[in-house]
Amino acid sequence: MTPEIDEAREAALSAIGHADTVADLERVVAEHLGKRGALAGLKKGLGAIDDADARRAAGAAMHASRTALEEAIEARRGELGGVETELRIAEEQLDLTEFRSDGSRGHLHIVTQAWQRLEDVFLGLGFSVAEGPEVETDWHNFEALNMGEGHPARGEFDTLFVDHVPPGGRLGTTLLRTHTSPVQIRTMLTQEPPIYVVAPGRVFRRDTPDATHMPVFHQIEGLVVDRGISMTDLAGTIEAFTKAFFGAGFTSRLRPSYFPFTEPSAEFDIQRPDGSWLELGGCGMVHPAVIRAGGLDPDEWSGFAFGFGIDRMAVMRHGVADIRDMYVNDIRFIEQF
Ligand code: DAH
Numbered sequence: 001m002t003p004e005i006d007e008a009r010e011a012a013l014s015a016i017g018h019a020d021t022v023a024d025l026e027r028v029v030a031e032h033l034g035k036r037g038a039l040a041g042l043k044k045g046l047g048a049i050d051d052a053d054a055r056r057a058a059g060a061a062m063h064a065s066r067t068a069l070e071e072a073i074e075a076r077r078g079e080l081g082g083v084e085t086e087l088r089i090a091e092e093q094l095d096l097t098e099f100r101s102d103g104s105r106g107h108l109h110i111v112t113q114a115w116q117r118l119e120d121v122f123l124g125l126g127f128s129v130a131e132g133p134e135v136e137t138d139w140h141n142f143e144a145l146n147m148g149e150g151h152p153a154r155g156e157f158d159t160l161f162v163d164h165v166p167p168g169g170r171l172g173t174t175l176l177r178t179h180t181s182p183v184q185i186r187t188m189l190t191q192e193p194p195i196y197v198v199a200p201g202r203v204f205r206r207d208t209p210d211a212t213h214m215p216v217f218h219q220i221e222g223l224v225v226d227r228g229i230s231m232t233d234l235a236g237t238i239e240a241f242t243k244a245f246f247g248a249g250f251t252s253r254l255r256p257s258y259f260p261f262t263e264p265s266a267e268f269d270i271q272r273p274d275g276s277w278l279e280l281g282g283c284g285m286v287h288p289a290v291i292r293a294g295g296l297d298p299d300e301w302s303g304f305a306f307g308f309g310i311d312r313m314a315v316m317r318h319g320v321a322d323i324r325d326m327y328v329n330d331i332r333f334i335e336q337f
Contacts (some may be wrong), residue, residue, distance in 0.1 A: 001042060001049060001058040008038035016072045021166035022080045029073055039065065110216060110337050111326060115200050115312040118220050121244045122198040125237065127222070129238035130197040132183035134204070135162055137172045140182035145261040153260050160207035160215075176204035181261060182307055184286070187223060188209035188294025193301050194226040200310060211322045218310035225286065225296065225303035231264070234283055234304035238268050249273035254283070262305060263287045278316070279307025 012032035019025035031037060043062055051053040058297065108116070119129055132140075149151050157178035164174040183199035191197075200220040207213045224233070235254055242252040254266035262284025269277045284304035288298035313322055318337055325333050 001045065001054070001187075002061045005039070005042055005058065005061045005065055008032070008042060009069060010027040010039065012069050016069070016076050017123060019076060019080065022077060025073065025076055025080060033066075033069060033073075039069075057129070094127055105212060107330070107337070109326070110314040110318055110320075111311055114310050114317065115218065118200060118245065118310065118313065119198065121241060122220075122222070124244060125240055127196045127198045129184055130187045130191075130199045130223075131201065132177070132180070132186045134177055134202055136175055136177040136182050137166070138175055140185050141175060141177050141179070144290065145181050145289050146289045146293075147225060147260045147292065160204050160206050177201075178205055179203050180219040180307060181305070182310075183221050184223045184261075185294050186224060188291070188296055193296065193303075194224075195303070196224050196226075198222050209324050211324065214311070214323055214327060216327075219307055220310055222283075222306040223286070223303065224305075225226075225291070225301050227301065229285075229302045229304060230287060231304070234266075234285065237304070238283065238306065242270050246270060247273075252280075253277075257282060257284075259284055261287050261290050268308075269307065280312075281306055283307070 006096050012028070015028040015032055016025065019028045033039060039062070042058075045064065046055060046058055049058055056233075066162040123129070128238045141159075142151070142154055142157075143149070145186060147237040159178050161172055162174040162176065163171075165171050166174060180199050180201050180203060183197075183201070187195060187197050187199070198220055200218065200221075202216060203219050204216055207215045209215065222237075224237070235252075236253070238252045242250050251271045252268055252269070254268050257265045259265040259282050262282075265282065265284035267279060268281055268283055269279050283304065287307050291298040291301055291303065311323060311326065314320065314326065
């Protein structure tokens with residue numbers, strides 16, 4: 001009977017080796033080692049072997065086969081179990097390193113793009129970039145810009161005050177800058193003329209957000225202080241900027257206006273190639289009181305200044321209908337640009 005036992009063992013070993021899941025293996029075990037398996041059938045026949053030696057030999061072969069098969073099953077179960085655990089871990093793993101292989105890797109926000117292009121154009125015109133703090137004193141933001149306490153123009157800036165009492169000062173004199181103009185003062189106080197700077201930055205006003213207003217927005221300020229600067233230098237600079245930034249088909253004009261920190265003051269508009277005019281910002285000759293607040297002698301130095309909104313540039317360039325869309329971080333909006 002030994003050859004039949006060997007045959008049954010080999011068949012079972014082969015099936016065990018071919019089982020490729022734990023469930024498959026259990027099925028093989030039931031089939032080959034269960035009550036209806038070949039080995040079970042042979043075992044029943046052991047008692048019927050008359051020859052004692054042959055019976056003993058067959059019994060030993062049966063025992064050895066069972067032992068060998070049980071070892072093989074354990075080994076295979078270990079292998080398959082390990083593989084399955086790995087597979088399950090792999091399947092359940094969260095991939096936190098998502099990357100895109102389609103070449104789109106994100107880009108700068110459209111306001112940042114406008115900001116950087118503006119800087120580039122002014123750097124090309126010979127300006128350098130200046131900076132100032134976002135939390136300002138009311139002296140830099142108003143007083144030094146010829147808007148003393150009680151000046152009606154202060155009311156036009158819906159100022160956000162900071163809950164801070166400066167040493168020796170009082171509450172209500174620390175604020176979030178309402179415009180980039182205080183950088184004019186800080187620059188004059190720290191740099192020797194000639195001064196040719198632009199100061200892009202974040203500004204704040206107590207405004208309820210709507211399609212054209214945000215309480216936080218961006219401006220770029222320009223300041224030139226040199227000897228013998230006149231209104232024509234201002235007009236020429238605005239015109240050179242307009243052509244460099246918008247294109248050769250655009251032109252600019254100044255319209256008389258009023259700002260406390262410039263005299264005379266103007267608003268500047270640009271004309272699009274289709275002939276339509278668009279109001280861009282304010283400008284003027286720096287008021288002598290402002291030059292003086294900057295620590296300079298207005299009889300020796302004169303200059304011009306201008307300021308306008310950066311967000312509007314991005315809105316115009318990309319045809320954004322609602323300025324709030326630029327600040328809600330909706331990927332469907334951001335991805336368009
Ligand atoms: N600071 C003004 C504002 O926020 C804009 C402005 C007007 C800036 C005239 C200037 C200027 O430098 O000369 O409305």
